[in-house]
Amino acid sequence: xxxxxxxxxxxxxxxxxxxxxxxxxxxxxxxxxxxxxxxxxxxxxxxxxxxxxxxxxxxxxxxxxxxxxxxxxxxxxxxxxxxxxxxxxxxxxxxxxxxxxxxxxxxxxxxxxxxxxxxxxxxxxxxxxxxxxxxxxxxxxxxxxxxxxxxxxxxxxxxxxxxxxxxxxxxxxxxxxxxxxxxxxxxxxxxxxxxxxxxxxxxxxxx
Numbered sequence: 001x002x003x004x005x006x007x008x009x010x011x012x013x014x015x016x017x018x019x020x021x022x023x024x025x026x027x028x029x030x031x032x033x034x035x036x037x038x039x040x041x042x043x044x045x046x047x048x049x050x051x052x053x054x055x056x057x058x059x060x061x062x063x064x065x066x067x068x069x070x071x072x073x074x075x076x077x078x079x080x081x082x083x084x085x086x087x088x089x090x091x092x093x094x095x096x097x098x099x100x101x102x103x104x105x106x107x108x109x110x111x112x113x114x115x116x117x118x119x120x121x122x123x124x125x126x127x128x129x130x131x132x133x134x135x136x137x138x139x140x141x142x143x144x145x146x147x148x149x150x151x152x153x154x155x156x157x158x159x160x161x162x163x164x165x166x167x168x169x170x171x172x173x174x175x176x177x178x179x180x181x182x183x184x185x186x187x188x189x190x191x192x193x194x195x196x197x198x199x200x201x202x203x204x205x206x207x
Contacts, residue, residue, distance in 0.1 A: 005034030006061050011054060014162050017132065017169055022046055026054075034058050046124040053162045067092055117161050119168065120144040129172070139178045147171060 011030065015023050025040075025047045032038045033055065043051060071092055119125055120141045129140045147168050158164040194204040 002035050002065065005058070005065075007034070008057070010162065010166070014166050015050060018046075018128070019131065022128075026050055030054060030058065034061070037062060046128050049122065049124050050162075053160065113161055117164065119148075119165070125165065129169075133172065133177050134180055135177050136180060143172055143175055143177070144168065146175075 007030065015026050018026070022044065025044065029040045029043065029047070029051055032040070039055075040051075126137050126140050126144070130137045133140065150171075156167075158167060190205075197204055
């Protein structure tokens with residue numbers, strides 16, 4: 001049974017600005033998978049987009065944990081166990097080398113994914129920022145397109161989609177965002193009728 005796991009600051013920075021319900025859903029998924037390797041049976045679409053980026057990192061840490069346990073097992077001094085320990089060290093060394101190769105490959109893959117990723121086409125992310133910024137989806141998409149052009153102008157590349165989203169989240173806070181349009185009186189029939197009666201000097205209808 002594991003008594004702990006690695007929780008990265010970048011994960012917290014990526015989800016701490018999310019609505020409480022979504023943040024709790026991700027924290028629960030990370031904790032259960034990190035300690036018990038139990039993956040959530042169901043997730044909201046918004047949470048799933050973040051989970052796809054976090055899950056592989058937890059899996060890699062779990063592999064390191066299992067390899068570490070094997071390396072720390074006590075040996076009784078017999079020749080057979082000594083050979084097993086030596087073989088385990090070779091396996092661990094090979095794993096480290098393979099892990100180094102995987103990290104380099106993952107980094108290349110992450111950059112490639114960012115290049116192919118279009119944040120303005122990610123409906124879950126667009127809706128999430130529309131709620132956070134109290135604006136329309138069209139306004140969020142406009143800002144995302146402007147952000148992409150800004151990145152091109154400064155030749156900025158991100159190692160993965162998580163860092164890309166975090167950069168956009170920080171950047172958009174400093175932009176002028178069009179607020180949601182105010183609701184017109186005629187959009188609420190009862191309020192509109194009361195306003196007409198008020199102008200005619202009549203009391204509002206008791207409902």
